[in-house]
Amino acid sequence: MAESPAGQRSGSPLGDxxxxxxxxxxxxxxxxxxxxxAGGVDVVQLREKELEAGPLLRRAVVARNVCAAAxxxxxxxxxxxxxxxxxxxxxxxxQDDAPVALARRILGERAVIGLSTHAPREWDAADDTADxxxxxxxxPTPTKPGRPGTxxxxxxxxxxxxxxxxxxxxxxxxxxTIPAMAEAGARRFVVVRYLTExxxxxxxxxxxxxxxxxxxxxxx
Numbered sequence: 001m002a003e004s005p006a007g008q009r010s011g012s013p014l015g016d017x018x019x020x021x022x023x024x025x026x027x028x029x030x031x032x033x034x035x036x037x038a039g040g041v042d043v044v045q046l047r048e049k050e051l052e053a054g055p056l057l058r059r060a061v062v063a064r065n066v067c068a069a070a071x072x073x074x075x076x077x078x079x080x081x082x083x084x085x086x087x088x089x090x091x092x093x094x095q096d097d098a099p100v101a102l103a104r105r106i107l108g109e110r111a112v113i114g115l116s117t118h119a120p121r122e123w124d125a126a127d128d129t130a131d132x133x134x135x136x137x138x139x140p141t142p143t144k145p146g147r148p149g150t151x152x153x154x155x156x157x158x159x160x161x162x163x164x165x166x167x168x169x170x171x172x173x174x175x176x177t178i179p180a181m182a183e184a185g186a187r188r189f190v191v192v193r194y195l196t197e198x199x200x201x202x203x204x205x206x207x208x209x210x211x212x213x214x215x216x217x218x219x220x
Contacts, residue, residue: 012166013112013131014073017042018188018216019209020076020168023196024048025059033066033198036195039205044142045092045114045190047077060086073112080106090114090131100127116170118150118158128163134190137171144148159185175211182215 020043021036023029033044040142042096048056060076064086067074075090076083080103083091090112091103102111117123118137126133135158135175154168155169169186174194181189191205198204 003086008166013110014043014166015218017073017080019043019205020045020188020190020204021195022047022170022190022192025056026196027060030062030066030155032201034061034070035069035200035202036205037070037072039207040209041072041195043073043075045075045077047092053079053082057066057082057086060088063184064088070103075112075114083107083111090115092134092192095122100130104129114168117158119154120161121160126163128165130165132166133158133163134167134168134170134189135186136169138169139177152180155181155184155186173208175207178208178211178215182212187212187216 019041021041022045024031025046025048037077044063044067046060048059051059061081064074075092076086076088078094078097079094080098081092084107091107092099092114093117094105094116100113100115104111107113112131114132115126116132117126118132122137132217135154136150138152147172149171158167166188168188168190169181170190173181173189173191178189191208194208195204197199
């Protein structure tokens with residue numbers, strides 16, 4: 001498919017969405033998501049490793065409702081079956097999760113399916129029937145215990161080996177780290193702790209969005 005100036009595949013279901021929140025469940029989930037979206041988040045993933053299927057499904061419905069009201073895609077981590085049941089827009093899978101092809105069969109052609117990558121060999125072998133990839137984590141993160149950071153060199157590799165799909169950098173996105181990531185080729189960013197640990201997530205999202213938007217027009 002044709003490439004846009006910003007590097008995304010024409011017709012991508014994520015379009016130019018560039019600030020992607022990945023969050024665990026929390027007691028104030030609905031209020032937290034609404035604040036982040038008001039600040040500029042335009043994709044949301046619920047990533048909760050501790051809940052069993054039933055409780056996770058109920059919390060996913062809460063997140064889906066907030067995102068649907070705001071017109072923001074909602075993605076569930078790991079579980080295409082629960083994504084289907086809760087009416088999510090899609091699912092994000094890792095290298096050791098259900099394959100992209102299976103997620104596609106479960107959720108259908110219109111679903112948004114993302115795939116994590118952490119190294120050049122995974123990038124090169126990634127299933128390009130996905131709708132987007134993630135690349136990282138650039139810096140080690142407690143959300144991925146035991147996984148070392150890839151450094152900026154992986155972003156440079158990904159940027160130089162275009163797969164024709166949007167990709168989001170993971171691992172330590174803050175207004176201070178975004179310039180270096182952008183110089184390495186990133187234009188879309190996954191955020192976790194900068195928002196989940198903020199006392200004012202709307203303002204924090206606004207700062208991130210401003211930093212990201214300043215680089216969007218530059219070629220990736």
